[in-house]
Every structure is written in C-alpha cells, then in structure tokens.
Amino acid sequence: MMLILCIFTICIKEVTMRTLNANWFIEVPIDFEHKQYQLLAYLQQINAHFNKTRLYPNLNDLIFHYNNLKKFKQDKTTLEAGFPVRLSSIDMAAVKITYEKIVNDDTMMQEIGQIISYAASKIKPAIKEGQEIHDFVESHLVISEVGMRPLYPNNGYLLLRNGDEKGIRVYEYQVTLFESQHEKYRGIHTTYLTKYERHFIYNTPEAIRKDLIHTRRELPNPAVYQVESDITFPVENTLLPLAKKTLVKTISALN
Template structure:
C-alpha cells in the first residue's frame, strides 16, 4: 500500500524479495522465510476477502423508481477507482508468485522432517512439558543440549502448544562417555532444578542449518511427540 502504487514498481520489489527467499531455500534455510511467506500470502487473501465482504454488505441507495412497473433499481455506492484496480492487479500477481515459493518451502520442510527421528532418553517422567532436548545434526561431531518448556495456549476455537528453548551446552560425541544416557545423568547432576527431567533426543541423518532449519523442526517434532502422550 506504500506509494508509489505502480504495478511495475511493485513487481520489481516482489521479485527481488522472492529472489532472496529462493537463495535461502537453496541453502536449506527455512525459517523465518517460510513463515514470512505464509504470513504475506494470508494477508493478501484476507484483503481480497474483506474487500468482497465490504462490497456485498455495503448499503445501496435508490437511483430510479418506475412507479408503473413498481420497479426499483439500485446503484452501488462504492465502485472501484483506478487505484483500487491497480492494487488488485498487484495483489493477484503477488499471490500467483508467492504460492509456488510456499510450495517449495513446504517441500523442503517435509524433506527435512522425513530425516528426523525422535526418541526418549531414560524413563518417561510424569511431567513431560519441561526438560531437555538433545540435538544431533548429521555428521557434526557434537550433541547440542537445550532446555525446553512446552506451554498450552487456548483461544475461543482451539488449543495449541508453543515451545521455548534455551541453549545449554554442546557435548562432544563419544560412544562410551557422551552417550544420551550419560548426558542425561550429567545434566541431572549439574542442574539440580530439574531432578527428574524429561529428556528427548532428535537426530538427523543429514547435516542441516541448525538455527534456520533443524532446531525449529526439531521443536515441532518434540511438541508433536509430547502432544501424542495425552
């Protein structure tokens, strides 16, 4: 909606933005790019929907009455001006370009998710909503440890869960000393505030960007696993 509202100018802006998104996707960097694309796409669709709702619900005024035929003709108060037509052209073009980018992002999302495996470490605690997430990333020689907390949010129509993570440390991999079970014992000993924590390990057999891809999808995988316990 910012000036200049010109189709060619907005087309250039959109293509430049999508070029940046594609560069990130080519490096398997999903977030926050995929969320941004979906946010913009939903806003565009909502604008079109709200405009249609406004038009159909707008009052009309009597423009002509033929008494003999008892015929009433109504004239709409609001008609699109040139600027609104230009905006609609821009929006239609943007929707047609953003949707394929979202599809590509979702394909990357599904590909990464298919290479993740989650497992419990130790006994399952009575309270699984707070604990530790162990993250193994392909060929990297280390296991990242995060403390996590899952929170339940409720709206008028649905319930959904959110997760917050805090980075704790990175353990070097060792088939004897730094096994997931050994890391769990070390965490319990070093961090007394969680005496019997839930511990989950999410591992990938392919190396992915951690902050932009692996960690966000590992968190989603963890929330899904915990939700399935209920």
C-alpha cells in the same frame, strides 16, 4: 475453521535481508511495475535461502504474506481498515482524505487488484518449494525418549544431533498450553545450554542425561528427548525449528 494443533516460537538470527511490510502492496507508490520489482527482489532472496536449506523464518513469512493478500482480496472491510492503520502517524483529517481518495479511485483500486493477483501467483509456488523442503527435512528426523519419562514431560532437555557433526547440542525446553474458546495451542520455548563433544564418557544420550541431572539440580528427574538427523542441516534456520515442532507433537500425543 482451520484447527491449529500447536505453535512454536522461532528465534533466528538472520543476516540483513530485504523484507516486505504487511501492507507493502498498498503503500505508495501504488504502481504495478514498482511492486513487481519489489516482490521479485524479495523472492530472489527467499530462493537463495531455500537453496541453502534455510527454511525459517522465510517459509512463515511467505505464508503470512500469501494469506494477507487473500484476506485483503476477499474481505473489503479488511482492506478499508488497512488504510487508516497504515497512515496512523498522519493527522486524522489527512488520513480520511487520503483514504477516501484511494478507495474511490477506481484506477488505483484496479492497480491494487492487479498487484495482489500477480503477487499471489508468485508467492504460492515459493511456499510450495518451502513446504517440500520442510517435508524433506522432517522425513530425516528421528525422535527418541531418553531414560524414564517423568509424570509431567512439559519441562526437560532436548538433545540435538545434526548429521555428521561431532557434537550434541543441548537445550532446555518448556512446553506451554494455551486455550481459546474453540482451540488449544501448545507453544515451546527453548534455551541453549551447551554442546557435548563426542567423547568416550559422553558417547550416549543416557550418559548426557546422567550428567545433566548431576550438574543441573533444578530438574532432578527431567524429560529428555533426542532428535537426530542423518543429514546435516542449518541448525537455527531449519533443524532446531523442526526439532521443536517434532517434540511438541510427541508431547501432545502423550496427553
């Protein structure tokens, strides 16, 4: 069983792009050439984002679709359950007829199998490229604690320094622990507060921490962490999500 160490919420403003529905490969028309065109158009957009080091939500989206294809291929009961869900807006009698027609149509099922195999072979290398970008960015991040650590570091401020940019972005963060029967998950939520321009008064993380304590009395002794990169990356799509992931790992190691 895959052990998930943490989860983190990524809220990203994206330009409009062509996306794939969860059941795109079994939606009509079930035609290999049509699905091939649909997939390649989607991957072309993903590649354009990766070329600009825009990692999220694209990488998560790719992983979701790849795992979905594998699950449908390996688990026939999941595949069967997918048809009535997909057609839930139609009269149930019509749903049953349509579902049985598709499942019992050997030619159609072979077409779906071909679509799944082709799509998986194209999505897998795209995921690898995304993971390489992820690892590259992560290798350029350094996290440091600013000031004294409070007893409970799950609430505080994240300072984000992005390469050659002059300012330091400040986010308030909250880390939450979720527990299931077998695993524990940590989620993180951040709220953008302000940006400190580099100035002789606020030229150090310690000075920014002091000002935050003075101006935001609700956290009199906050945990403050700075994540900095020596290369400038897209903030919303790449730097912030990985900074949040790095922060969750750091706080998890304290407990």
